[in-house]
Amino acid sequence: xxxxxxxxxxxxxxxxxxxxxPFTVVYVLFLLYPTGRVLYLSFTDSDIAGVGNFIGGDNxxxxxxxxxxxxxLWHTIYFILLTVVPNTAVGLLIxxxxxxxxxxxxxxxxxFFLPYILxxxxxxxxxxxxxxxxxxxxxxxxxxxxxWFKSVPxxxxxxxxxxxxxxxxxxxLLFIAGLKAIPREMYEAAALDGVDxxxxxxRYITWPLLWPVTSLVLLLQLIAQWQIFNQVYxxxxxxxxxxxxxxxxxxxxxxxxxxxxxxxxxxxxxxxVIILITSLIQLKFLSLKGNS
Amino acid sequence: MKKLLKGxxxxxxxxxxxxxxxxxxxxxxxxxxxxxxxxxxxIVDGFNASQSQYQVVGTTxxxxxxxxxxxxxxxxxxxxxxxxxxxxxxxPVGIKGGDLRPITDxxxxxxxxxxxxxxxxxxxxxxxxxxxxxxxxxxxxxxxxTHTSILYINKDLFKQAGLLAADGSIAPISGIExxxxxLQKLKALGVMPFTYSASGDxxxxxxxxYTLYSQMGGGFVANGKISLGxxxxxxxxxxxxxxxxxxxxxxxxNIAYADSIALFSxxxxxxxxxxxxxxxxxxxxKASNKLGFDYGLMAFPKLFGSQATxxxxxxxxxxxxxxxxxxxxxxxxxxxxxxxxxxxxxKWAGGGHLPAYLPxxxxxxxxxxxxxNQYAAQAAKDVYLEPVNPAFGVGDxxxxxxxxxxxxAITGSASVADGIAGFKDAIQSAQ
Numbered sequence: 001x002x003x004x005x006x007x008x009x010x011x012x013x014x015x016x017x018x019x020x021x022p023f024t025v026v027y028v029l030f031l032l033y034p035t036g037r038v039l040y041l042s043f044t045d046s047d048i049a050g051v052g053n054f055i056g057g058d059n060x061x062x063x064x065x066x067x068x069x070x071x072x073l074w075h076t077i078y079f080i081l082l083t084v085v086p087n088t089a090v091g092l093l094i095x096x097x098x099x100x101x102x103x104x105x106x107x108x109x110x111x112f113f114l115p116y117i118l119x120x121x122x123x124x125x126x127x128x129x130x131x132x133x134x135x136x137x138x139x140x141x142x143x144x145x146x147x148w149f150k151s152v153p154x155x156x157x158x159x160x161x162x163x164x165x166x167x168x169x170x171x172x173l174l175f176i177a178g179l180k181a182i183p184r185e186m187y188e189a190a191a192l193d194g195v196d197x198x199x200x201x202x203r204y205i206t207w208p209l210l211w212p213v214t215s216l217v218l219l220l221q222l223i224a225q226w227q228i229f230n231q232v233y234x235x236x237x238x239x240x241x242x243x244x245x246x247x248x249x250x251x252x253x254x255x256x257x258x259x260x261x262x263x264x265x266x267x268x269x270x271x272x273v274i275i276l277i278t279s280l281i282q283l284k285f286l287s288l289k290g291n292s
Numbered sequence: 293m294k295k296l297l298k299g300x301x302x303x304x305x306x307x308x309x310x311x312x313x314x315x316x317x318x319x320x321x322x323x324x325x326x327x328x329x330x331x332x333x334x335i336v337d338g339f340n341a342s343q344s345q346y347q348v349v350g351t352t353x354x355x356x357x358x359x360x361x362x363x364x365x366x367x368x369x370x371x372x373x374x375x376x377x378x379x380x381x382x383x384p385v386g387i388k389g390g391d392l393r394p395i396t397d398x399x400x401x402x403x404x405x406x407x408x409x410x411x412x413x414x415x416x417x418x419x420x421x422x423x424x425x426x427x428x429x430x431x432x433x434x435x436x437x438t439h440t441s442i443l444y445i446n447k448d449l450f451k452q453a454g455l456l457a458a459d460g461s462i463a464p465i466s467g468i469e470x471x472x473x474x475l476q477k478l479k480a481l482g483v484m485p486f487t488y489s490a491s492g493d494x495x496x497x498x499x500x501x502y503t504l505y506s507q508m509g510g511g512f513v514a515n516g517k518i519s520l521g522x523x524x525x526x527x528x529x530x531x532x533x534x535x536x537x538x539x540x541x542x543x544x545x546n547i548a549y550a551d552s553i554a555l556f557s558x559x560x561x562x563x564x565x566x567x568x569x570x571x572x573x574x575x576x577x578k579a580s581n582k583l584g585f586d587y588g589l590m591a592f593p594k595l596f597g598s599q600a601t602x603x604x605x606x607x608x609x610x611x612x613x614x615x616x617x618x619x620x621x622x623x624x625x626x627x628x629x630x631x632x633x634x635x636x637x638x639k640w641a642g643g644g645h646l647p648a649y650l651p652x653x654x655x656x657x658x659x660x661x662x663x664x665n666q667y668a669a670q671a672a673k674d675v676y677l678e679p680v681n682p683a684f685g686v687g688d689x690x691x692x693x694x695x696x697x698x699x700x701a702i703t704g705s706a707s708v709a710d711g712i713a714g715f716k717d718a719i720q721s722a723q
Contacts, residue, residue, distance in 0.1 A: 047364070047389065048361055048364060048365065049364055049365045049367070049368035049369070050368070051368055128491075128492075128548075132491075132548075133491065133545055133546040133547070133703070134544060134545065134546070134547055134551070135551070145545055147545070147546050147700075147703050147704075147705050150491070150546060150699065150700055150703050150705050151700070151703075151705035151706075152700075152705065152706070237492070237692065237695050237696070238692070238696060239695050239696040239697075239699070239700065240696065240697075240699070240700035240705055240706060241696060241697060241700060241706060241710070241714055242696055242714075253692065256357055256358075256361050257357055257687070257688070257689055257692055258689060258722060259364075259385070259389070
């Protein structure tokens, strides 16, 4: 009797393992192994093909004294400041406007979501044209020749603008879902209690009830924007004067232009740790606030 | 039906060994797109049709650092093509990284080639690089061409500005004063006198800067070592000159590659600074009557002490596969292919390039090949290759440094002094 149960249990395990196997293999092969390999490479002086010698913590010591790394970290944070909260705020604003719309709502939703489905190369090409120094529509309307992506004060804000334009559609979508989830009765009850002015409704009903969605959007934004690379690479290439170089791009330069695979791995590990810490802090901070 | 399928299967099985036995397949990687790609394919197809022993199968990859990173990874992983295109300016990095298999003169002789058959301006530098970074006396790639920057001229505008000689040819320009005066005359016509691309195009900015800097006597390498002292004097002067063209309205501010071509081909710019590889663009536009003016070509003029003009060279090289070195049979095939390409380099010259193989360069076809013959003889003499240092060349750190520091200075977003200082730091730290 007992052996039969045992056997059956074993059978269950076998099925479970079999079902888990494909994912596990893929996960180990394409995520865990490369991660471990990057960690190892960060202690070597490898070139881009991963051939090199073990040099202990030298790369990490170099990283601490590397001005350009700290500059790239600051630029990444600057970019986060320019995008995370604004992108969330704009998303919320658009979602609330759409929520109020009576006609053409689906059409307007599609319009705002459309940029999100474009590949980054298309988005950057559009904006390189729109903000073109000589023939761009912005400069035509402003009647000047600003080099949006080539002058220090405008370069990073311009990259942030492009990013918000491109990705805000997804936030709008999440916020619309969040707004739909707020029971209508809440608003009706509030109206009965005399709270029917726009801002007070927002302050005391919409905002607190929407907070779980808002915190999710903020967290997703933060994680995504830490990994900023494509837009900078395609729009400014880190210039002018390295003033828009971000961490991942610096890693790319070290790996693929300067051929320092080991040091590039060190930069990746540093960014990995930074993202991990900030995500944990944010998660803790936001969820606590959400519960109160 | 079943019978038919069976028959087809048998036929298929029979044909596989036939194909496999009779031909050795040679895998080729190149970075040649656009007009270059079309001409390259004609040559490769020509080789495949000319004999039945080898079959060259080509793949075109992205130009620049993506190409060279892929080659390097391929060499280490043992997954390389048998033959590839390669820039002479990238040889220092390629040889240092062990990516290139040396080709001896004896190996070249087996297919009727010799080092002395090639433009000495190229082989001298190539052999110097071999000596500094690898083995002396061998080539790490067989030079195919010289490609350089030339001036594209709108002859109608030149005529209006009185810049043509009596016989209707472009009057020679010599010295920066004469050049600036010509630009001013062209500006008076209400057109853009001089155009080159800067936006997202460090390569063109670098070629212009390097040409003028070299003509003024500036250098980057002394006694085999990096030496950047002249950047503070000659470098600043050069960058100021280019920046002044922008501020004085003699050149457009920060336009992209395609825009520069459009500006010239629409007749709104009088002179375009660009690589000789855009010659086919002009030839095609003219042939289809889409060019509303008469155009001419000239080698970059002597504006300062020398006529040095930026140039680079496409080479055909053999990857140094670390796991399975190329077999003797494949090597023979690769060398046969290289010999064919070199001897048919007049087809390549249709793309504006100057063949490196002397019998073709000095041969009858090139002398009559219009419009390449308008600049070929002079340009071949002015060849001034990239500094021999791993920081310079296609896909190497200097390009990024140009975009980062020199371009902002010429577009007025930063000062010339800051531009040079940042550029110097970047080159120094890439050592």
